[in-house]
Every structure is written in structure tokens, then in C-alpha cells.
Amino acid sequence: MHIEPFSVYISEGEIEGLQRRLHETRWPLASPSEPWQRGVDTNWLRELTRYWADGFDWRTAELALNAQPQFTAQIEGQRVHFVHRRGVGPAPYPIVITHGWPGSFFEFYSVLDQLCDPAAFGGDPSDAFDVVVPSIPGFAFSQAPTQPGISSFQVADLWASLMTGLGYGRFGAQGGDLGAGVSIALASRHPQLVDGIHLNFLPGSYQPALGPAAPPLTKAEEAFLRARDQWAMLEGGYSHMHSTRPDTLAFSLNDSPVGLAAWIGEKFRAWSDCDGIIEQSFSRDELLTNLSLYWFTQTIGSSMQMYWENRLQPMRFADGQRVLPPVGFANFPKEINHPPRSWLERTFNVAQWADMPSGGHFAAMEEPTLLAAEIRRFFKPFRS
Template identity: 75%
Template sequence: MQIEPFEIAIPDRDIDDLRERIRATRWAPGTPSPAWQQGADPAWLRELATYWAEHFDWREAERKLNRQAQFMTDIGGQRVHFVHRRGEGLSPYPLVITHGWPGSFFEFHALLDQLCDPAAFGADPADAFDVVVPSLPGFAFSPAPAQPGTSAFQVADLWVSLMRGLGYERFGAQGGDLGAGVSIALAARHPQAVDGIHLNFLPSSYEPAIGAARQPLTPDEEKFLRDKAEWAALEGGYAHMHSTKPQTAAASLNDSPVGLAAWIGEKFRAWSDCDGDVERVFSKDELLTNISLYWLTQSIGSSMQMYWENRLQPMRFIDGQRVVPPVGYAHFPKELSHPPRSWLERTFDVTQWTDMPSGGHFAAMEKPGLLATEIRQFFRPLREKRG
């Protein structure tokens, strides 16, 4: 596998075009509804857009992104962009971390510091990791797949090839959102390569085997399924659009930076532990670095494609099927859904479960220290088992 160093270098004309488009926005008329009740608040969106056009420094963001060692490779015809940061320690443990939507590899910059150099944060240097953070196909600098069929299961196959190409025959996996689905697929399809997986989200398409040989639903599980259905009805319109008509949404979001900022920014507010004030958790620069990655790579449409593919290949397990590698789960209080432990234990060997004190869907950005502690703790016995 040939690996090439990669550095982000967006042309000046693309940055100039972005600013011109923002300044030429035709703003939608407001409605007599409270702020955020019907989606992105127009006042907040105008403020963010003005900052994006007049004050946000993409070149500075680019310099910070390029501080992480990035690479490109080809795996069976699929180009993959990834960050590869080696740990500070005698025997760093290999870990692949997968992002989701509307995130990117940028989500993990603070977490990488914690995982790769634990001693700098007062933790045990023996807990250091070699971390690989690939960009999902169709996200940021990983081109969209040329052929249909790339769901979480096929991405898991790509990641195994990537890790082996980097010299890691066995490794751990971590993820939330779409990355949780990829991590589960890694454990289910490649138990010979994956020591264990750590999750901070359970994919909505996950269904354990519930048949005659299984226990009936518990009251907590029944409540979870009711809550899940209610959330999907009230908050899941974006996912239904992504998984049924992604190209319709892409036509407008790829043309309007303000539309893109509304589509993504509203999720960062709704899904984080911010008490309604998104900038209490994420700075404008952080929000716009992530949004700009979607805009400058024109990847919003291709990023939606994985929703389509995952709908066609949902994460459902047959009666009696078990995933062999152990699973750790960090349950953040402001996450989108709250599965009971028993729901996971129908399929997985859950060896670590922690109810976190704070944090939401973007745990690696919101609470990198808390998440790093959980990841270190989960993989410590697996690291020791490997010797």
C-alpha cells in the first residue's frame, strides 16, 4: 500500500468565492416563532455568516489542521485521507477512530493530544496510543466512492486494510455517530483483527436479535424504543432526507454557504451539552473550521451518501448472533439516544459502561479529557493481554 504525505492547501480563489457568496446571500424571511424552535435561528445565523465572511481566518485554521501528520492512500481503488499520529511512549497501542456526520477528522484534534501523549496531561505514559483518524469516503479529502454500496460494513473492510498497511495487524477501534457503526462493523466482521471497540453512540439502525431464543423486552428497553421513535419523528428529518433524497438537499447546500452553515450549525447546538448556547461549547472558529471543510471540499452531498447506504444495509443481527470483541460504552447525558445497557448486551460483551457526568453527541470536542480517560481505561486490559 503506497502512502503519500498530504497537506491541506485550498486555493485563494475558493476562499474568495466563499466570501463573495456569503455577502450575496438572499436571506429567508423570518417567521413569528421563538428562536431555534423551527431550526437555525436567523439572528445567530447572520452573526455567524458575517464572522465567516469578514473575520474567520481559513489560513490560520489550515495551519492548525496541518500540524497533524496527514496522508493519502489508495485501498482497492478508494482514495482515503487520514491522520496518523504516533504516541509518546514505549509501546503505544494502535487505535483507529472514526468520525460521523456533521463532523470530520477535525473533531479529534484535542482528543489526539490526550491519547497520544497522556503524560502531558498527568496520566500514565504507558497508556499512550498510536491513533489513526481516517476521513470517511465522501467526507473532506476522501473522495466519494465511485460505485454504490459503501456502507459501514464496507468502510470497516477499508479500515482493516489501512491499519494493516500501516503495520497494525491487531488494533482497537473507537467511534460515535457513523463512526460507531463502522466500529461495530469492524468488531462483527473482523474479530481476528480487532481487540475491542469503544463507543459513545449506538447507531439508530442497530437491532439486536429478538426471537424465541431471546429474552422479552424489559420495561427500560420498551421505553428506549418509544423515546427513539419520538425523537426520530420530531428531530430526525435531516436523517430521513439524507437516507432517501440526498441529492435534492445537496443541490442547495453545495451552492449556499449560509444554507450549509444552518444545516450543520443547528445540529451542533441541538446535539451538544450547551444549554441552548452553542458558543458556550464551540467557538465560532471551531464551528467554521468544520463547516468550511465541507464547503471547501464540496463534500456535503457525498457525506450524505453513507446514510443512503446504511439504510440499505442496516445494523441488524440475527437470532443468537454475538459480536466477539469486548465493547466499552460511554453514555453522555446529552447524547441523542439513551439505550439501556441490556439493549447492547443482547449482542455485545459489554465490559465497561460509564454514565458520564456531562457532554453530548460531539464528545471528542466537548469533553476530550473525559472521553480520553474512558478510552484509556477500556483498552488498558486489552493492551496488557497483548503483552
């Protein structure tokens, strides 16, 4: 596996081009509804756009991104970008953490210090991790797939090769959103490498075996499935579009930075524990760093392809099929679904379960201290 150091750099011409497009936005007529009722609020988006064009300093964001050690690796013909932060402690434990959509590798910048250098936060240095945060193919600086068929399962195969290529014979995995699917696929397909996985989300396509030999659904499971279906009907339009017509949507989002900000910004509000005020959970600079990564790398279209591929390769388990490595689950209160523990136990050995006091879908950004503590607690038994 060939590895090279990597630094983020965006040309002045690209920065100026973004600012020009922002200044020349054609704004639609506001709808006759309450703010956020029918989608993104126009006034909020106008303010964010003004700041993106005239206040946000990409060079400062770029310096912050480059403060973490980054690399690219050639794996089976695929260029993969990743952060690789070594832990500060006597024997750091290796873990691969996978982002989701509409996030990026930047999601985990708030949690890296706490995982890699716990002593700096008053913790035990023996709890340190070596953390690898790859960008999923088609996100940020990882090459977009050139052939169809790259779902969570194939990404998991790439991560297995990446981690072994970095010299880790056994390791843990963590993720939410798409990253949860990749982590489950790692545990399912590579149990000889993966000690355990920690999740803060359960993929919507996850389906345990429900044949004649399976126990009947509990009332809690029935309520969860009803709530999941209702959420998909009222809030899942984005996912249906991504998984059925991603190429059509890509033309508009790749051409309009304000359209991109609307499509992604709404999700950061709807899926986070922010009480309807996005800036209570994320600073504007954080939101725009993530948005700018999609814009400058022109990967909004390729990022949506994962939904298409995961629809064709859903996370379904057959009768008697179980995932052997143990699972930890952090259930954040404002997450978009809340499976009961029994729903996971139909397939997984659930070794740790925590109902979290606060936080939502973007747990690593919203509650990095809480998430880091759960990750440390789950993986502690594997350090020996």
C-alpha cells in the same frame, strides 16, 4: 498499499469565492416564532455569517489542521485521507477512530494530544496510543465512492486494510455517530484484527435478535424504543432526507454556504451539552473550520450518501449472532439516545459502561478529557 504525505491547502480564489457568496446571501423572511423553535435562529446565523465572511481566518485554521501528520492511501482503488499520530510512550497501542456526520476528522483534534502524549497532561506514558483518524469516503479529503454500496460495513473493510497496511496486526476502534457503526462493523467482520471497540453512540439501525428464543423486552428497553421513535419523528427529518433524497438536498447545500451553515449549525446546538448556547461548547472558529472543510471539498452531498447506504444495509443481528470483541460504552447525558445496557448486551460483550457527567453527541470536541480517560481505561487490558 501506497501512502503519501498530505497537507491541506485551499487556493486564494476559493477563499475569496466563499467570502463573496457569504456577502451576497439572500436571506429569507424570519418566521413568526421563538428563536430555534422551527429551526436555526436567523439572528445567530447572521452573526456567524458575518464572522465567517470577515473575521474567520482560514489560513490559521489550515495551519492548525496541518499541525497533525496527514496522509492519503490507495486502498482497493479508493483514496483515503487520514491522520496518523504516533504515541509518545514505551509501547503505544494502535487505535482507529472514526468520525460521523456532521463532523469530520477535525472532531478529534482536541483529544489527539491526550491520547498520544498522556505524560504531557500528567498521565502515564505507558497509556499512549498510536491514533489513526481516517476520513470516511465522501468526507473531506477522502475520495467519494464511484459505485453504490459503500455502507459502514464496506468502510470497516477499508479500515481493516488501512490498519494492517500501516503494520498493525491487532488494534482497537472507537467512534460515535456514523463512526460507531463503522467500529461495530469492524468488530463484527474482523474479530481476528480488533481487540475491542469503544463507543459513545449506538446507531439507530442497530437491532438485536428479538426472535422467540430472545428474552422479552425489559421496561427500560421498551421506554428506550419509545423515546427513540419519538425523537425520530420530531428531530429526525434530516436523517430521513439524507437516507431517501440526498441528491436533491445536495444541490442547495453545495451551492449556499449559509444554507450549509444552517443545516449543520442547528445540529451542533441541538445535539450538544450547550444549554442552547452553541458557543458554550464550541468556539466559532471550531464550528467554521468544520463547516469550511465541507464547503471547500464540496462533500456535503457525498457525505449524506452514507445514510442512503446504511438504510439499505442496516445493522441487524440474527438469532444467536454475537459480536465477539468486547465493547466499552460512554453514555453522555445530552446524547440523542440513551440505550440501556441490556439492549447492547443482547449482541455485545459489554466490558465497560460509564454514565458520563456532561457532554453530548460531539464528545471528542465537547469533553475531550473525559472521553480520553474512558478510552484509556477500556483499552488498558489489551496492551499486554
